[in-house]
Amino acid sequence: MQVDSKEIKDFSPDINIDVSSIFGMKKKMKVQGFKEKSALVPTIDENYIFDEETTTSILVGFKFNKKVLIQGLHGTGKSSHIEQVAARLNWPCLRINLDGHISRFDLLGKDSIVLKDNKQVTTFKEGLLPWAIQNPVALVLDEYDAGRPDVMFVIQRILEVEGKLTLLDQNKVITPHPFFRIFGTCNTLGLGDNTGLYSGTQNLNQGQLDRWNIFSTLNFIEPDIEKKIIEGKLGKNKSKISDKLTSMIRLANLIRQAFSSSDLSVTMSPRTCILWAENFIIFGNLEKAFKLTFLNKCEMNDKKIIIELYQRCFGKEIE
Amino acid sequence: MTIYENENAAKIISRNKIKLAVKEKEFISNARNKFLDEFIKFENKTVFEKGWYDFFSLKIRYIDEKLLFQYMPDNTISKTFYKILLETRSLSIGFSNFTGCKMNIESVFNEIKKEVYKDSKNNEEFFFEFFLSKFQSKKTKNSKFFKNFPMISDNQIELLKNNLDNQQKFNELAKRIASLFKKEEIKEDNQNNISKNTNQKSKSPNKEKKRIPLNKERKKKKKDIQDLENLNQSTENNQIEVSNKYKIFTKEFDVAKNAQKLVNSDELNDLRKKFDEECKDYTKLINELAKKLKKLLLAFDSTAWEFSQDEGSFDGSRFAAFIANNNNSSIYKLEKKNIEKNTIVSLLMDNSGSMRGKPIITSALTSEILTHTLEKCNVNVEILGFTTNEWKGGKSKKKWEGFERPSKPGRLNDLLHIIYKDADAAWSLSKKNLGLVLKDGLLKENIDGEALIWASSRLKRRNEKKKILIVISDGAPVDDSTLSVNSPGILENHLREVVSEIEQEGKINLVAIGIGHDVSKYYKKAFTIDSPDKLGDIIIENLAKNLR
Numbered sequence: 001m002q003v004d005s006k007e008i009k010d011f012s013p014d015i016n017i018d019v020s021s022i023f024g025m026k027k028k029m030k031v032q033g034f035k036e037k038s039a040l041v042p043t044i045d046e047n048y049i050f051d052e053e054t055t056t057s058i059l060v061g062f063k064f065n066k067k068v069l070i071q072g073l074h075g076t077g078k079s080s081h082i083e084q085v086a087a088r089l090n091w092p093c094l095r096i097n098l099d100g101h102i103s104r105f106d107l108l109g110k111d112s113i114v115l116k117d118n119k120q121v122t123t124f125k126e127g128l129l130p131w132a133i134q135n136p137v138a139l140v141l142d143e144y145d146a147g148r149p150d151v152m153f154v155i156q157r158i159l160e161v162e163g164k165l166t167l168l169d170q171n172k173v174i175t176p177h178p179f180f181r182i183f184g185t186c187n188t189l190g191l192g193d194n195t196g197l198y199s200g201t202q203n204l205n206q207g208q209l210d211r212w213n214i215f216s217t218l219n220f221i222e223p224d225i226e227k228k229i230i231e232g233k234l235g236k237n238k239s240k241i242s243d244k245l246t247s248m249i250r251l252a253n254l255i256r257q258a259f260s261s262s263d264l265s266v267t268m269s270p271r272t273c274i275l276w277a278e279n280f281i282i283f284g285n286l287e288k289a290f291k292l293t294f295l296n297k298c299e300m301n302d303k304k305i306i307i308e309l310y311q312r313c314f315g316k317e318i319e
Numbered sequence: 320m321t322i323y324e325n326e327n328a329a330k331i332i333s334r335n336k337i338k339l340a341v342k343e344k345e346f347i348s349n350a351r352n353k354f355l356d357e358f359i360k361f362e363n364k365t366v367f368e369k370g371w372y373d374f375f376s377l378k379i380r381y382i383d384e385k386l387l388f389q390y391m392p393d394n395t396i397s398k399t400f401y402k403i404l405l406e407t408r409s410l411s412i413g414f415s416n417f418t419g420c421k422m423n424i425e426s427v428f429n430e431i432k433k434e435v436y437k438d439s440k441n442n443e444e445f446f447f448e449f450f451l452s453k454f455q456s457k458k459t460k461n462s463k464f465f466k467n468f469p470m471i472s473d474n475q476i477e478l479l480k481n482n483l484d485n486q487q488k489f490n491e492l493a494k495r496i497a498s499l500f501k502k503e504e505i506k507e508d509n510q511n512n513i514s515k516n517t518n519q520k521s522k523s524p525n526k527e528k529k530r531i532p533l534n535k536e537r538k539k540k541k542k543d544i545q546d547l548e549n550l551n552q553s554t555e556n557n558q559i560e561v562s563n564k565y566k567i568f569t570k571e572f573d574v575a576k577n578a579q580k581l582v583n584s585d586e587l588n589d590l591r592k593k594f595d596e597e598c599k600d601y602t603k604l605i606n607e608l609a610k611k612l613k614k615l616l617l618a619f620d621s622t623a624w625e626f627s628q629d630e631g632s633f634d635g636s637r638f639a640a641f642i643a644n645n646n647n648s649s650i651y652k653l654e655k656k657n658i659e660k661n662t663i664v665s666l667l668m669d670n671s672g673s674m675r676g677k678p679i680i681t682s683a684l685t686s687e688i689l690t691h692t693l694e695k696c697n698v699n700v701e702i703l704g705f706t707t708n709e710w711k712g713g714k715s716k717k718k719w720e721g722f723e724r725p726s727k728p729g730r731l732n733d734l735l736h737i738i739y740k741d742a743d744a745a746w747s748l749s750k751k752n753l754g755l756v757l758k759d760g761l762l763k764e765n766i767d768g769e770a771l772i773w774a775s776s777r778l779k780r781r782n783e784k785k786k787i788l789i790v791i792s793d794g795a796p797v798d799d800s801t802l803s804v805n806s807p808g809i810l811e812n813h814l815r816e817v818v819s820e821i822e823q824e825g826k827i828n829l830v831a832i833g834i835g836h837d838v839s840k841y842y843k844k845a846f847t848i849d850s851p852d853k854l855g856d857i858i859i860e861n862l863a864k865n866l867r
Contacts, residue, residue: 120642122642247418250416263330304324307324311423312332312373
C-alpha cells in the first residue's frame, strides 16, 4: 500500500455527525466521523442526491459495524453512494473490484522479489485485505458477484462477527481494527444471471450471502430524484436542458418497463441518462446525443421499438 | 413501419395492459376483467397508423385496475360513461406527457371517434369530446353539454377536473356522475353487447377451420386408428406379443437423402423464397426466440481462470514463487469455460402429412434459429426429417403383391429420410434446404421407430461427448399400408422398443416434443405443447439444462 499506512492507523473517529442535516434525511441519527480528512477519503460531490433507504443502510453499517451488501442494476449509483457517504464522514475508503481475475494471492499477499543489500530476496508482502483490516477503512468490494468462489471464501472469514483473519503463509492472526467497515455491491441476487445482461457473474454461496447483515437494493430511482441527479451532474448547464429532461426520463422509464417485461433486451441505466444529457450539452442535438449514447448499442429489433418510443415521447422521428 | 413495432410500442405504453396480438390482428387485453377490452376488428385495414395504437394504449395507461373495480357502477349504461370518464382522464394526462402520441392520435382522431362510437346511442362521442377538451383546459361551450346532459352540474365537472391527479377521488366522482345515467335502454344495450361478443368469439375458429382442413382430418384418422388399436390390444394382447416382432418386408426402396438431392437447385431456391415469405408472419416469434437464445448463450458464456495449473498461460502473481523454488511448477493458469462445447444437437422432425402448415413451418423455423445461434458457439446441429416416399406402400407394396402377398410382411412402405443439414455442413450452405418442407406432396406417412434408429445411429458415429436428440412430432406413428396387413400395434410397439433401447443405453439424451399430442407414453422425457408457438421455449429450456 502506497499510502502512509501508519498515518491512517492513528486516526480514529472523533466527532459525531448529525445525519439529517448533511444527507437531508428525515431520520434523526448521529454517526461517528472523522474531523480531519486523511488520504483515501473520497472527494465530496456537492450535487450528489442521496437515496434515503440506501443511505440509511450504509450509515447503519458505519455506525453499528454491520456488513452491508447493496444489489442493483448497473448505473444506479451503488458504489458512489457508499463513497459519498464515506466522503462526508471523512472515512477512508478503499474500493476493490472483484473481477474474475483476482486470486486469493492478490488479496492476502504473496511472495515477491525485493532488493535487500543489493541482493534479490523473496519476502512475503501482505495484500490489500490484511492491510485494510488493520486500519479504520471502509472496504468496498465492487462487483461482489463476479468474484471467483475460492476468493469469496477468503472474504468469508472477515465477514464473521469478530472476523479475525489468519494468514497461513505467515503464521499470523490479524485482529480487525475497531473502525474497519466492509461494504459490497453486486448486480444480481447471487443466483447467477438470468437476464443475459451481466455476463461473468457467478452463483454466490448462500452461506456467504447469509453473513451479510444488511441486504439493500437500489434498482429504481424516482423520476423526480433522477431529474435532480442529472441536473446536479450538469451544474450550470442545466438550464439548457430543463425543458426536455422530464421527457427524457419518461422515455428511459418506458424502456426500463419494457425491459422488465422482456419486450426489450436492453435497459437504460441512470448513468446512460446522465451521459445522454451531457452529450446533448456537447452536441446541442437531442436525437444525435441519444443515438450516440444509447441507440447505437442496441440491436436491430430493439432499435425499431426504441425509435417508436422516442417518437411517442418527443414527437420527432429519429432517422 | 410494420405492425411489430407498433404493437410493441402499444404494449409498453399501456403498461403491459395490452398483450401482443399473435397472428390474428386484434389487440388482446391483459386486464383481469374484460371491461378494459376494446376489441377493434382490423378487417379493412391491414396496417394501422400509429395513432390507432397510441389511442388504445394511452387511454388505459393511467388507469389503475384496482381502483377501477373499486368504484365500478352496477348497470351497463353507467359503466359505459364511467369508462369514458376514466379514459378521458388517462388520455388527457397522456397527451401532456407524450407529445408524440398526441400528434399521432390527433392526425387520425376523427376516424378513431367514428369507429369507436359508431354503435353508440347516448351521445357518448360528444360526452367523450367534451370531457377530453375540458380536462386539457381547452375552452369549451358548456351550454350544449348541459342541454344534452342536464343531470350533470357545473360543480361536478369542476370537481372532476381538479382531481385529475388523484385517481381514487376521481374514480369516486366519476362513479357518482355515471350513476346519474339510468335509462330503459339498459336491456337493449345488454343484448347488443352479447351478440357482439359472440360474433367476435366465433370468428377466429372459423378461420382456423378453413385454413387447415387437411390437418384435422388426418388427426382424426390417426385417432381412429389408435382407438381401434387400443381395442384390439386389449382383446388379443398375448397374440400380439408373440407375432409382433418388428419386421421389414424390404429395405430395397428406402431412401435417405440430402435435401439438395431430392429436388433440383432451382426449385429448392424457389421453395426457400416461399419459406421466407411464410416466415414473415412469424417475425414476432423469430425475434422473441432469437432474443431468448441470445440471453441464454450470454448467460452460459462466462469464463474464469483456473489457477495452479501445470500448463497454460503464465500466472504473474506466482512469479516470485517460481524464482524462489524452481521446482514449483504449478505457476500457470488456464481459461475455464462454462459451456460444454463438445456437444451435438440433432433435431428430428416428423414430416408426416398432419404437420402441414403451421407446425412444420414453426418446426423448421425453430431449427433454423437454433442452428444459426448454436453454430456461433461451436455446437453442432443436425436437422433431419422423416416420412415415406409414397402414400400407399409404394414400390414395396408392389413387390409384396408380386410375391403373392405373404401374411404379416412387416413394414410395407418406402421410407424417406431427409437430411436437411448435416452436422458438419455449414449453415450457409444448407440454409435453402429447409425450404423443402413446403414442397407439395412431400409430407406423407410417418414411421417413427425406424427414423429414430437412423437418427441415433448417425449420432453414435459422432465424436462429440454430449449428444442430444430432439424429436418433434404431432402424433403416433402411422402408415396405412403397413397397418392394414400387420397387427395393429406394430409401429407403436416398435417405437417404444427403440426408445427404451436408446434410453437404457444412455449415450444419447433423448427428448421428445409433441405438438398437440401426448408423447409421454413413448418417451421418458416428453413435453406436450398445444401450439407450435411454444416450441422454441421448450427447446431452449431443455438446452439450458443440458448444455451446462
